Amino acid sequence: MDLRYTDEEQDFRHQLRAWLETVLRDVGPEPDRHDWPARRAYDTSWQRQLFEAGYAGINWPAEFGGRGATPTEHLIFLEETERSGAPYVGMNFVGLLHAGPTLIVEADDTQKDAHLAPILKGDHIWCQGFSEPNAGSDLASLSCRAFRDGDDYVITGQKIWTSFAHVADYCEMLVRTDTDVPKHQGISWLIMDMQSPGIDIRPLRTMEGSAEFCEMFLDEVRVPASNRVGDENDGWRVAMTTLSFERGTAFVSEMLQTMELCRELAQLATTITSKAATAWDDVGLRRDLGRVSAELDALWALTKRNISEATRTGLVGAGGSVFKLAYTDLRHRLGDIALHLLGRASLSIDDVGELATGAHIQGRIHGLSMTIAAGTTQVQKNIISERLLGLPKEPSMTRAKHT
Amino acid sequence: MDFWLTDDQVGLQDGIKTFLDGRFPLEVTAAREETGQVIDPGGWRELAEMGVFSLLRDGFDMRASVVAFEQLGRALVPGPVVTTFLAAAYLDGAADGSQIIGHLEPEHEFTVLEHGDQIDAALLFDDGRLSLIPATAISTRALGRPLDALSPVSTVDINIEIDPSNDTLAQGPAAEQAYMRGVLLTAAMQVGLSAAALDLANDYAKNREQFGRPIGSFQAVKHLLAEMMTKAEVARCAVHAAACALDGASNDPAVRPVSVAKTIAGDAALFCGKTGIQVHGGMGFTWEVHAQRYWKRAVVLDNSFGNADHHATAVANTLVTRKERN
Ligand SMILES: Cc1cc2nc3c(=O)[nH]c(=O)nc-3n(C[C@H](O)[C@H](O)[C@H](O)COP(=O)(O)OP(=O)(O)OC[C@H]3O[C@@H](n4cnc5c(N)ncnc54)[C@H](O)[C@@H]3O)c2cc1C
Numbered sequence: 001m002d003l004r005y006t007d008e009e010q011d012f013r014h015q016l017r018a019w020l021e022t023v024l025r026d027v028g029p030e031p032d033r034h035d036w037p038a039r040r041a042y043d044t045s046w047q048r049q050l051f052e053a054g055y056a057g058i059n060w061p062a063e064f065g066g067r068g069a070t071p072t073e074h075l076i077f078l079e080e081t082e083r084s085g086a087p088y089v090g091m092n093f094v095g096l097l098h099a100g101p102t103l104i105v106e107a108d109d110t111q112k113d114a115h116l117a118p119i120l121k122g123d124h125i126w127c128q129g130f131s132e133p134n135a136g137s138d139l140a141s142l143s144c145r146a147f148r149d150g151d152d153y154v155i156t157g158q159k160i161w162t163s164f165a166h167v168a169d170y171c172e173m174l175v176r177t178d179t180d181v182p183k184h185q186g187i188s189w190l191i192m193d194m195q196s197p198g199i200d201i202r203p204l205r206t207m208e209g210s211a212e213f214c215e216m217f218l219d220e221v222r223v224p225a226s227n228r229v230g231d232e233n234d235g236w237r238v239a240m241t242t243l244s245f246e247r248g249t250a251f252v253s254e255m256l257q258t259m260e261l262c263r264e265l266a267q268l269a270t271t272i273t274s275k276a277a278t279a280w281d282d283v284g285l286r287r288d289l290g291r292v293s294a295e296l297d298a299l300w301a302l303t304k305r306n307i308s309e310a311t312r313t314g315l316v317g318a319g320g321s322v323f324k325l326a327y328t329d330l331r332h333r334l335g336d337i338a339l340h341l342l343g344r345a346s347l348s349i350d351d352v353g354e355l356a357t358g359a360h361i362q363g364r365i366h367g368l369s370m371t372i373a374a375g376t377t378q379v380q381k382n383i384i385s386e387r388l389l390g391l392p393k394e395p396s397m398t399r400a401k402h403t
Numbered sequence: 404m405d406f407w408l409t410d411d412q413v414g415l416q417d418g419i420k421t422f423l424d425g426r427f428p429l430e431v432t433a434a435r436e437e438t439g440q441v442i443d444p445g446g447w448r449e450l451a452e453m454g455v456f457s458l459l460r461d462g463f464d465m466r467a468s469v470v471a472f473e474q475l476g477r478a479l480v481p482g483p484v485v486t487t488f489l490a491a492a493y494l495d496g497a498a499d500g501s502q503i504i505g506h507l508e509p510e511h512e513f514t515v516l517e518h519g520d521q522i523d524a525a526l527l528f529d530d531g532r533l534s535l536i537p538a539t540a541i542s543t544r545a546l547g548r549p550l551d552a553l554s555p556v557s558t559v560d561i562n563i564e565i566d567p568s569n570d571t572l573a574q575g576p577a578a579e580q581a582y583m584r585g586v587l588l589t590a591a592m593q594v595g596l597s598a599a600a601l602d603l604a605n606d607y608a609k610n611r612e613q614f615g616r617p618i619g620s621f622q623a624v625k626h627l628l629a630e631m632m633t634k635a636e637v638a639r640c641a642v643h644a645a646a647c648a649l650d651g652a653s654n655d656p657a658v659r660p661v662s663v664a665k666t667i668a669g670d671a672a673l674f675c676g677k678t679g680i681q682v683h684g685g686m687g688f689t690w691e692v693h694a695q696r697y698w699k700r701a702v703v704l705d706n707s708f709g710n711a712d713h714h715a716t717a718v719a720n721t722l723v724t725r726k727e728r729n
Contacts, residue, residue: 001412001466001643003653005404072404266722280723287712290719291670294663297718298641304406305640312407322636325629378622384632385625389605392620 003304005076012069013076019053020084027087033210040125040167043090047122056120057096059249064104064112065120071310074249075303082256089253091164095119095126097250099172102189106230106238111191115170127168129159129192129216130239136161137379139174140183140236144218146175146190148225153177153190155198155221165214166201168194173223178233189235191227198222208365209349249316250374251327252303258331259296261363265289265338268355272341279341292334299327318388325380328370335364406643408470415463416470422453423478429693432479436552442482442503442521451500455484456491460498465584465649469591469642476592477599479693479700481553483518485588485707486526489581490535493572496523506585506707507536509561517703519543519557526572527565528585533578534570536563551699583649583661586708590642590664593672593704597635600672600679600697604628607683618682627678634671641667659721662714669711672701 005013027046031038050056059074060066069077089096100119103112118124135142144157155175165171171192178186192199198221203211230238266289269280279285306319338346338360345352349361371377385391408416426449435441454461455475458468468488475484486506487497496502505522507514509529516525525541527534543557550556573581605628608619618624645660647653653660676698680687687694705711 001408001647001652002405003644003647003655005654009404075404263722266719267724270723283716286719287715289722290715290717291666291711293722294641294666294715294718295637297644297660297663298637298667301406301640301644302637304404305643308405308407311405319636322633326633326637378626381626381629382622384629385619389625389628389632391605391608391625391628392617394620394622 005072009072009076012073013080016055016077016080017084019055020080020086023049023053024084024086030087033208036167036211040091042087043092044122044125046087046090047092047096047120051121056122057100060100060104060116060120064116071249071307075252075307078249078252079256082253091125091167092119092122094128094164094168094172095124095170098128099126099170102172102238102241103229105241106189108229110226111229115191124169125164125167127162127165127171127194129162129165129171129173131161132158133160137376139239140187142174142176142187144173144175145179146177146188146223148177149222151225152222153188153225153228155190155192155218155223157218159216159218161204161213162201162216163213165194165216166203166211170194171216174235174239177235181233184236186233187235187239188232189229189238190223191229192221192223196221196223207368208362249303249307251323255296255299255303255327258334258363259293259300261359262289262293262296262334264356265334265341265360266293268357268360269341271355285337285341288333288337292330292337295326295330299323299330302326318384321380321383321388324375325377325384328367328377331363331367331370335360335367338364406640406647412467412470415467416474419453419455419471419474420477422449423474423480427478427480429479429696432481432553433693433696435481440521441553441555442518447482447503448500450480450484451498456488456500457498458488460491464646465587466643466646466652468584468588469646472588472591473595473598473639473642476595476704479553479596479599479696481518483522485585485592488588489533489585490524490526490572492581493535504535505538507541507559507563508707512561514559514561515546515556516541516543516559517554517556519559520545520555527563528578528582531575531578532567532571533573533581534565534567535572536565536570540564551696551703553696553700554703580649582708583657586661586665586714587642587645587649589704589708590638590645590661590668593665593668593701594635594639594642596697596701596704597631597638597668597671597675600675600694600701601628601631601635603693603697604631604679604682607686611684624682627682631675631678634667634674638664638668638671659718662709662717665709665714666711666718669701669705669714673698673705673711676701 031042054067057066058069058077062068103115130139132142132144146153146155171194173190173192174187175190176186177188198219200217202215204213204215206212270278272279302319302323306316310316342357345357346361349358351358386393426446455471483505487504490504491498497504502523503521505518505525507525507527522538524535524537527536540563542560545557608624608628609617611618641664645664648655648657648660679694679697683692683694686692
C-alpha cells in the first residue's frame with residue numbers, strides 16, 4: 001500500500017505537463033454548446049494533437065496504435081489534463097472508451113485496421129446505439145430488428161438517447177437477430193456507418209437546453225455482414241465488454257472537476273454576505289460541504305485502489321460499480337447544497353452579478369443525468385447486491401424469452 | 404503507486420482475524436455484558452501477545468496497524484484498544500497488556516469516561532499536550548445504563564489536577580501525531596464494524612423468507628445492503644489513504660486525510676449499524692441478535708477522537724483560504 005508515484009511515473013507526469021503547457025497556449029476557448037460543427041472541430045482537433053504527441057489511446061495497447069500506458073499512467077494523464085484545463089474527451093468518448101476497446105478485444109483484423117486508427121486520430125466520431133424506447137435498464141429486451149439478406153443485414157427499428165448521433169460517423173449498434181431464443185441470446189453487435197441510407201436522426205433537447213442526444217429511426221438500413229463484431233447472436237457478450245469499460249476510469253476527469261467545483265463553492269460561500277455574516281459562517285453549511293469534500297477524497301482513494309487492482313489483475317472488480325453509485329449520489333448532494341446556498345441566484349444558469357454562480361447551477365442540472373446514464377442507480381444497486389453480495393435475483397428478472 | 408494490501412498486510416489481517424474468531428467470538432464477548440467486567444483480563448493479555456498494542460514498537464507502520472484495527476472493530480473487541488496502543492509508545496505495561504489505558508475526552512462541562520472501573524490510567528489530549536492521568540486521580544461515578552453494554556460508562560469530575568512534570572507523555576508535533584493515530588485507528592475500527600454489520604445482515608437477508616422467498620430478493624432490502632457495502636468500501640479506501648499519509652507513503656500531508664477518514668468511516672458505521680437492524684426486522688430490535696451491538700458501538704466510536712461532524716468541519720476549513728473572522 002503506497003500512494004507515492006514511482007520515478008518513472010513522475011517522469012511521465014512531468015513530460016506530459018510540459019507538453020500540455022506548450023500546446024494549451026494555442027487551444028482556443030470551448031465553443032458554444034449549441035454550435036455542433038464547432039464542437040466537433042474542437043474535440044477532434046484536440047484528439048489529433050494528442051495523437052501526434054503520442055498520447056492518444058493512452059491505455060490502448062501499443063500494437064493497436066495506443067500508448068500502452070499502465071493504468072497508473074492513465075490516471076496521471078487524466079489528472080494532468082484536468083489540472084491544466086485541457087479539453088475534455090468530449091464527443092470522442094464513445095470511440096475511445098467504448099467502441100475502440102470493444103473492437104480491440106472482439107473485432108477481426110480487417111475491422112481493426114479500418115476503425116482503430118481513425119478513432120485515435122480524431123477522424124471518426126462514434127456513437128452508441130444500445131438503448132431503445134422499450135429497452136433501457138432492461139437492455140437485453142431490445143427489439144430493433146436485423147434480418148440477413150445476402151451479404152448484408154437489413155435493420156429496421158428505433159434507438160433513443162443516442163449521444164452525438166447527429167455528428168457521428170459510426171455507431172456501435174445492438175440489434176436483434178433472433179427472436180426465438182432467450183432475450184440475451186438473440187442479439188448481435190454491428191458497426192453501422194451513419195451515412196447509410198435509411199437513418200433518420202432527430203435530436204432531442206435535454207433539460208440542459210442543448211441537443212446532446214438523439215432519436216434514431218432506422219428503415220431498412222443495410223449494414224454489410226462483414227461489419228458484425230463477434231458471432232451472430234453473441235452480441236450481448238460483446239456489449240458487456242464495453243459496459244465494463246464504462247465503469248472503470250470513465251468518471252475520473254469528471255470527479256476531479258467536481259472537486260474543483262466543491263472548492264469553488266466553498267470559496268463562493270465566503271463572499272456571500274448577509275448582514276454581518278458570510279454564508280461560510282454557517283456551521284451547517286460547512287459540515288455539509290465538508291462531508292462532500294471528504295467523500296470526494298475517499299472516492300479518489302477508491303479510484304486509486306481500482307487502478308491498482310487493474311494493474312494487478314487487468315480488471316476493475318467490485319470497485320467500478322461502487323464508485324458509480326457513490327459518486328453519482330454525491331453529485332446530487334453537492335448540487336443540492338449549491339441550490340440551498342445560492343438561493344434566488346439558483347434561478348439563473350448565467351452568473352448573477354459578480355458572483356460565479358452559473359457553473360454550480362449547470363452542475364446541479366447535469367448531476368440529474370448522472371444517476372440515470374450508463375446504468376441507473378437502482379440498476380447499480382441490483383448489480384452490487386446480486387453480483388458482489390450474492391443476493392438472489394428477483395423472480396421476474398429471470399431470463400424470459402424475447403417477445 | 405500501488406494502493407493495494409501487500410502480502411504481508413494480508414498475512415497480518417488473516418492472522419488477527421483467525422485469532423479473534425477463536426478468542427473473541429461475538430457470543431463470548433456478548434456474554435461478558437452480564438459479568439460486570441466486560442474486559443477479560445486474560446483476553447487483553449492475549450491481544451498484547453498477538454502484538455496488537457505494540458505494532459509500532461515491533462517495526463510495523465500505520466498501514467499495518469489500520470489493517471489490524473479493522474479486525475478489532477469487526478469483532479467488537481471491548482476496551483480502550485486505541486488508547487492502549489497509543490500509550491504503548493511510552494509505557495511497557497500498555498504494550499504487554501498488563502495495563503489498560505483509557506481515554507478522557509472532556510466535552511462541554513462534563514466528561515463521560517468508558518471502562519472507568521477497569522482502566523489503570525487514561526490519556527488526555529489537551530492544548531497540544533498528551534498526558535497520562537492515573538486512575539487514582541480520576542474520580543468517577545458509574546452510570547448505570549450504558550448505551551453500549553460493552554462500553555460501560557461513568558461521569559468524571561472535570562477538574563483534574565495535572566502535574567506536567569509527571570504526567571506529560573508528549574507535546575507539540577509528537578502529541579499531534581499521536582492524536583492523529585488515535586483518530587485513524589478509531590476510523591479503522593469503524594470500517595471493520597461496518598463490514599461486520601453488513602455480513603450479518605447479508606446472511607440474514609439470504610436466509611429469512613417472507614412471501615415465499617428470501618427477503619434479500621426484494622429490492623427494497625437488497626438496495627439497503629448495496630448501500631451498506633458501498634459506504635464500507637469507500638470508507639476503507641479513505642482509511643488506507645490516511646494511513647499512507649501518516650506513514651509518509653503519500654504526497655499529501657496527513658491532517659486532511661485523517662479527518663476525511665474519520666468523517667466517512669463514522670458515517671458509514673452509523674449507517675451500517677442502523678441499516679443492519681432494519682434488515683433484521685423485529686429480530687433486529689432484540690437484545691439477542693448482534694445487529695444492535697454494531698449500531699451501539701458505532702455511536703461510541705463516533706464520539707471518540709472527534710465525531711464525524713467535527714471532522715467534516717475540519718475538512719471544510721481546508722477548502723477556503725481566508726483569515727478567520729474574529
Ligand atoms: C445523458 C444521457 C446520455 C445517454 N447516452 C446514451 C447513448 O449514447 N447510447 C445509449 O444507448 N443510451 C444512452 N443513454 C441511455 C441510458 O443508458 C438509459 O437512459 C438508462 O439505461 C436507463 O434506461 P431508461 O431511460 O429506459 O429508463 P428505465 O429503464 O425505463 O428506468 C426508469 C426508472 O425505473 C427504474 N428501473 C428500471 N428497471 C429497474 C429494475 N430492474 N429495478 C429497479 N428499478 C428499475 C430505473 O432505475 C429508473 O429510475 C443515455 C442516457 C442519458 C441520461
